Amino acid sequence: MKLKKILSNLILVCLIFLAGCSADTFQDDKISLHNLREGDLMFVVKETSNPITDATQGINGLKIDHVAIFHHTDSADYALEAYGKPVALTPLFTFLNRSKWKDGKPHIAVGRVIVDCDMNTSMKRALSYLGRPYDRFYMPDDKEIYCSELVQKSFVDHHSQPIFSTIPMSFHDKDGKILDAWAQYYAFYHREVPEGEPGTNPGQLSRDKAVKVTYEFQTPSAK
Template identity: 45%
Template sequence: MKKVYRVCLPFFIFLLLFSCGTIRRNETERQAGFYERQFKTGDLLFAYDPRGNAITAVTSGYHGLKIDHVGFVVKQKDTVFVAEAISSKGVTLTPLADFLAHNTMQDEHYPSVVRGRLRVKFNETVLRKRLNHYLGLPYDSLYMPDDSAMYCSELVQKCFVLTDGKAVFPTIPMSFHDADGHITPYWKAFYARHGKSVPEGMPGTNPGQLSREKVVHIRLSRVF
């Protein structure tokens, strides 16, 4: 009997973990189906990490949210994607359900995501054209201001233009310093490993900054 118990226990644990994962995935897909009806092409999706990290230590998000990533909604026929630049795939189109699942904390039922909608009219034709041009580019882990690679908020900044052709989001001097004005040890070590100086003050952008722009209306409720 003990032998049977020892054999079965790992199997039951596997079933439990699998069931929890399936339930979690089904809930995410249910949420995605609801959100698809609420979203419009060009809506910004800001992901935040309540725990904070090296990015949120040197940037500031809307109402203090520790925002460390941003993508934007792209509707193609009956499918909703999130255009984003991520380390694993570079510039890519991610199905909405996958984006929400990836940005849901392990012990949470809702994604750590808030929606931003532009208060100004942007050129959707140019948005799609520029996105198609950037799709497939590698991720820019060094946050450099060129088009050979792309980081998340850079993709947003370069894709969105007003109807008169001007950029919706201006670049700002990049910040790698803390509240006291000192470049943090993390970023000093990070760039030292790559044989580069910290690009403090170079033109760029960050997701927290975009969330605080006056042209963006943030929706904080669980229902986007």
């Protein structure tokens, strides 16, 4: 009887231990390179500032200048993105390798949509933009498309309503002055800076209440 009781207690202890391991180790909200979900947003964090990060604000002050959508197929993992060329599926390895800092590591903040989202429809919409020309002027139309616009136009809830709203475009510094880099860029093409036009940017998406940035492959300094 004593042996049976000891065995019973051991089994109970093991079950409690396994339950604890399951709760701590296998939670779905712990994102890593091995368990990214379809539709997760991958925000590229820069080591140094550039005209995009100077005019926009990323979550926790991070210098975010690009966003891509994680897409999984039976054969490979991809970053679905508009990155200076027509919308394309970039192999995940290539995307991460391109995002490395001087320390040799990719610095990517990963966000997950936490509100009602029809992910199946959203991904179909995102993939429908494959081949769409890149919008180097960030204009509010459907002829071309840029990185965060791809996200904004693609993600919808189960009522087909956009999850992400547009915001006034920002090309200015903290004092409201158009940055010289943007003034010169648009002047070269004989265009007006589209300040205040409806649009979006990667930093703004990272701060959106519909997104939870749950994991960073590396944790860069916000300074």
